Amino acid sequence: MERLKVSMITICYNAEKTIAKTIESVLNQDYENLEYIIVDGGSKDHTIDIIKSYENEKIRWISEKDNGISDAFNKGIKMATGDFIGLINADDYLLPHAIANLILACHECTDVLYGNTIVNDEENELKLVKHAGSVEGLEYSLPFIHQSSLVSKKAYEQYGGYSEKYKICMDYDLFARFYRGGAKFQFVNTVVSCFTYGGTSCRHPFQTIEEDISIAEKYGLSHSKAMRYKIKMYTKNSIKIVLTRLRIWKAFYCLIKRDSIYKC
Numbered sequence: 001m002e003r004l005k006v007s008m009i010t011i012c013y014n015a016e017k018t019i020a021k022t023i024e025s026v027l028n029q030d031y032e033n034l035e036y037i038i039v040d041g042g043s044k045d046h047t048i049d050i051i052k053s054y055e056n057e058k059i060r061w062i063s064e065k066d067n068g069i070s071d072a073f074n075k076g077i078k079m080a081t082g083d084f085i086g087l088i089n090a091d092d093y094l095l096p097h098a099i100a101n102l103i104l105a106c107h108e109c110t111d112v113l114y115g116n117t118i119v120n121d122e123e124n125e126l127k128l129v130k131h132a133g134s135v136e137g138l139e140y141s142l143p144f145i146h147q148s149s150l151v152s153k154k155a156y157e158q159y160g161g162y163s164e165k166y167k168i169c170m171d172y173d174l175f176a177r178f179y180r181g182g183a184k185f186q187f188v189n190t191v192v193s194c195f196t197y198g199g200t201s202c203r204h205p206f207q208t209i210e211e212d213i214s215i216a217e218k219y220g221l222s223h224s225k226a227m228r229y230k231i232k233m234y235t236k237n238s239i240k241i242v243l244t245r246l247r248i249w250k251a252f253y254c255l256i257k258r259d260s261i262y263k264c
Contacts, residue, residue: 007082012090025093148192
C-alpha cells in the first residue's frame, strides 16, 4: 500500500518551543510517499525561522492570519495532495514507523484509519497509552485522539471539513458526521502519536463537555442519555481537578481511564 501518498499537516502559532520536535517526527518517518504541510497563523516569535531551517522537498508552508483552529485545519486540507491526510499539532509528535504502520494495514475501502495514543501529562509527570475505543463510542464523544488518525482525501471531499462553529470539539463533530454518513473506520492496534495534555480541551474541560453534548444530540443522542452523560463527565472532571491539586491524580487517572502507564 506504500503507493498511497500521505499528507501530514501541522497548524501552529507562536510554537517556537515545540515545533522542532513535531517537524522532526514527521520528516523522520520511514514512509517515503509523504508530503508535509505547515499552516502557521502569523507567528510573532521564531516559529517561522525554525520552519525555514527544515525546508526540504517534502515541506510546504504558509504563514497568514486565520479564523481559528478549524479554518487552519481546512487550509491545510485544501493544500494537501495525498490520498490520506493526517493532522499533528505543534506540541505533539508522531512515533517512529507510525505512518507506515497505518498505511500498510489499510483496507481498500477504508476512509479513516486510527490507532492508539500516548498522552503526555507533563504537569503530573505522567505518560499513559490511551487505547482507542470502538467507533460506536461516537454516540457520546470521540473514542480516539485525532492526531492518531489518517483520513482519506475522498472522505473530506464527500463529507466536508472542520466546522468553524466549534472552538474545541471540531474533531468530534467531523468524525461523528463521517460516521453518520457511512464512512468506513478501521482501527489499527499500534501507537501512532504522542499527545501533550494541556491543550484547549484540557484547559476548558466543562466547555468541552458542553460542546460534546451539543454535537452528540445533533447526531441523534437522546436528551435523557445526553444529560446522564453530562452529569457523569462533570462529576469526573470535578474530581480530577481536586485530585490534581492534591497531586494524587496519577493513580486515579489509571483507574478510571483503564489506560496503561507508558514506559519509554
